[in-house]
Amino acid sequence: MASELSLSIRSGRPALPAAGSKARPFILQAILLAPVFGWVTAFFLVPIGLMIWRSFAEAGLAPYVTILTSPVYLKVLITTLKICLLTTLGCLALGYPIAYVLTVARPTVRGVVLILVILPYWLDYIVRSYSWMILLGRRGLVNQLALSLGLSERPLSLLYTLFSVSIGMIQILLPLMILTLFGAMLRIDRHLLDAAAIHGASRWRAFRTVFLPLSLPGVYAAGLLVFVSALGFYITPALLGGPEQTMISQTIMVLASDLLNWPLASAAGVLLLVVTTVLLALYNRFFSLDRMFGGVTT
Amino acid sequence: MTRTTIGDIAVNGFVGLVLAFLLFPVLVVVGISFSSAEYLSFPPPSLSLRWYRAIFSNWQWIGAFLLTLQVGGITMVLSSVLGVPAAFALSRYSGRGQGLLNMLILAALITPAVIKAISIYLYYVPLGLLNTVWGLAFAHTVSGIPFVVINVVASLKNYDRNLEHAAIIHGASPVRAALGITIPIVAPGIAVGAVFAFMQSAQELLVAIFVLGTVQKPLSVKLWEGVQVAIDPTIAAATTAVAGLVLLGLLAVMVVNSRTRAAASVA
Numbered sequence: 001m002a003s004e005l006s007l008s009i010r011s012g013r014p015a016l017p018a019a020g021s022k023a024r025p026f027i028l029q030a031i032l033l034a035p036v037f038g039w040v041t042a043f044f045l046v047p048i049g050l051m052i053w054r055s056f057a058e059a060g061l062a063p064y065v066t067i068l069t070s071p072v073y074l075k076v077l078i079t080t081l082k083i084c085l086l087t088t089l090g091c092l093a094l095g096y097p098i099a100y101v102l103t104v105a106r107p108t109v110r111g112v113v114l115i116l117v118i119l120p121y122w123l124d125y126i127v128r129s130y131s132w133m134i135l136l137g138r139r140g141l142v143n144q145l146a147l148s149l150g151l152s153e154r155p156l157s158l159l160y161t162l163f164s165v166s167i168g169m170i171q172i173l174l175p176l177m178i179l180t181l182f183g184a185m186l187r188i189d190r191h192l193l194d195a196a197a198i199h200g201a202s203r204w205r206a207f208r209t210v211f212l213p214l215s216l217p218g219v220y221a222a223g224l225l226v227f228v229s230a231l232g233f234y235i236t237p238a239l240l241g242g243p244e245q246t247m248i249s250q251t252i253m254v255l256a257s258d259l260l261n262w263p264l265a266s267a268a269g270v271l272l273l274v275v276t277t278v279l280l281a282l283y284n285r286f287f288s289l290d291r292m293f294g295g296v297t298t
Numbered sequence: 299m300t301r302t303t304i305g306d307i308a309v310n311g312f313v314g315l316v317l318a319f320l321l322f323p324v325l326v327v328v329g330i331s332f333s334s335a336e337y338l339s340f341p342p343p344s345l346s347l348r349w350y351r352a353i354f355s356n357w358q359w360i361g362a363f364l365l366t367l368q369v370g371g372i373t374m375v376l377s378s379v380l381g382v383p384a385a386f387a388l389s390r391y392s393g394r395g396q397g398l399l400n401m402l403i404l405a406a407l408i409t410p411a412v413i414k415a416i417s418i419y420l421y422y423v424p425l426g427l428l429n430t431v432w433g434l435a436f437a438h439t440v441s442g443i444p445f446v447v448i449n450v451v452a453s454l455k456n457y458d459r460n461l462e463h464a465a466i467i468h469g470a471s472p473v474r475a476a477l478g479i480t481i482p483i484v485a486p487g488i489a490v491g492a493v494f495a496f497m498q499s500a501q502e503l504l505v506a507i508f509v510l511g512t513v514q515k516p517l518s519v520k521l522w523e524g525v526q527v528a529i530d531p532t533i534a535a536a537t538t539a540v541a542g543l544v545l546l547g548l549l550a551v552m553v554v555n556s557r558t559r560a561a562a563s564v565a
Contacts, residue, residue: 025391032387033395035380036443040402044409044440047417054420094316101313113317120320122544124501126521127537131323133525134330134338134534141326141340174320204305225408232410234504239525249412253504256416266420269413276413280404 048273055266063267073251073268080247083165083237084230090170091177091226092219099181100211104190114182121175129239132168133159136240160242168236173226180225184218221287228279231272248272324541331534338531349535359520359536365431365510366517370499372435373442377495378488380439381446386476388447389454403444414440415504422509434509434516438502442495446488453487454480486554493547500540 067073136158146152196206234249255265333342427433465475524533
């Protein structure tokens, strides 16, 4: 690899890339990209290929039939989709106003809010789920408040419910929603809002008839991204959910590490992969990648 | 236009509430980690450092911490070495490879962890990479590369390529110009990407359980096991220590960022 690189370096001396022949940039580009492609192939694509093969190897389509017909696994699939949908809608409801405020705010306000939004994003999922266990438990802060305010006679069972899983996942994915929306909203030409104001529109009306429709592509993109991210959640539903809130990642973990049923685990993995890939392909088809990356690099 | 309306107050109040929702759970864990009580209660009855002392005098926790540093360190270096050339290719050339790389990066970022975990396990069994630090770092590098690529591409966007052209006109080879002029200027971008690559490795759980979890336990696995049984604040202290580490990383990134910005404004 190294000698290959130095060879191309020497032969590449005379010309600037812009002035070079057509063939040279292509070779240079291939050399620059080859290591990443090689690595991702060796440690990501080939293993996944192995998993796909493993799902068919022992019993053909039987594992897939089991998953798609057995009520147990169907229930897990439906629960997963339900939790992901709830999480996406919750993130949207909480995130859209923040992203809008970020877009129209003064630079200092914007900086502070952005830091506060990004800060928890880089804390461990385990930490953040754990904190909800403390808050929502029987003797947790929320219950103490509810009891002392007389809102409830006895401690509410908040933990290990659909509510606690959704709250935990919304808290974890909200920064992703806000940053993606914010990246999209920054591209909206704000002069259009001024134009609406000059022509007599109230701020609310300008928002509703100009800004909101223009922001919809960003809403779809961010929603898709949050939904896909939610599909693979393991830690949060395992800590904050009860048996009724079992998500597909948990089922795959149990199949693989406790039951050692690799064909079934692999088949479930393949199904999850198919759904994720289809949604990602949709995302890639309609939204450019830098929209997502705009957030990460702020 | 600039008049404060009821609408403004409502919107600002809402923003405050959502920010509290994002940050309050974190504050709770930090608060409990300094608690003097044997049980989990917030606010803590009084403050103490006993749970931190318990962790930092326990070799299991120290070992887990060192293991995470090793895996994360290797991941960080590998992700940078592989990711920086790719970022150059992405930002300077266009062609089929770019679209493919974009798709791969997105896939590596978003593919559910459980899929990565069981597929890499199946793959490592015949290769003999199970239960090795290198094996775990190799797998984590796949998810670390995107962070390096994204951040370096962003730095290259703001970089004035004429500097490199000037060096070439004065006789430097293109590679020397890239290594001597461009790389130092975009170094902060590389550093940011590398820190992110480290963080994702330190926080990753499922691949770590499958590849390394049964013999040696990195911090994330140790935390995970602790969270499921712990009823005292040890875990809160451990998670806060991890969070503190992350915060330090973020601060380092910000300092690097602001320095470059200052340097750029001087130049």
